[in-house]
Amino acid sequence: MRYHNRVMTSNELxxxxxxxxxxxxxxxxxxxxxxxxIHHWLSGIRxxxxxxxxxxxxxxxxxxxxxxx
Numbered sequence: 255m256r257y258h259n260r261v262m263t264s265n266e267l268x269x270x271x272x273x274x275x276x277x278x279x280x281x282x283x284x285x286x287x288x289x290x291x292i293h294h295w296l297s298g299i300r301x302x303x304x305x306x307x308x309x310x311x312x313x314x315x316x317x318x319x320x321x322x323x
Contacts, residue, residue: 262307264298270310274320284323285309 262270271281278296282289285306294300302310313320 259304260307261304262295262302262310264296264302267292267295267302267310270314274313274317276320280323284313284320 270276271278276284278289278292282292287303287306291300295302
């Protein structure tokens with residue numbers, strides 16, 4: 255499996271949010287998903303989508319992109 259197709263784990267998601275100072279509401283607005291989806295990802299009930307994982311990896315690599323939101 256190629257790295258950019260691997261979904262983020264709940265721990266990676268939490269680390270991403272902490273690193274960028276994002277709340278659940280802010281991240282849900284940026285990714286265009288519900289706050290419930292973020293809660294499910296953080297609790298491990300559901301896996302983070304490939305698309306959202308890719309976006310967050312891009313934001314992590316290029317944090318200035320987050321300023322656009």
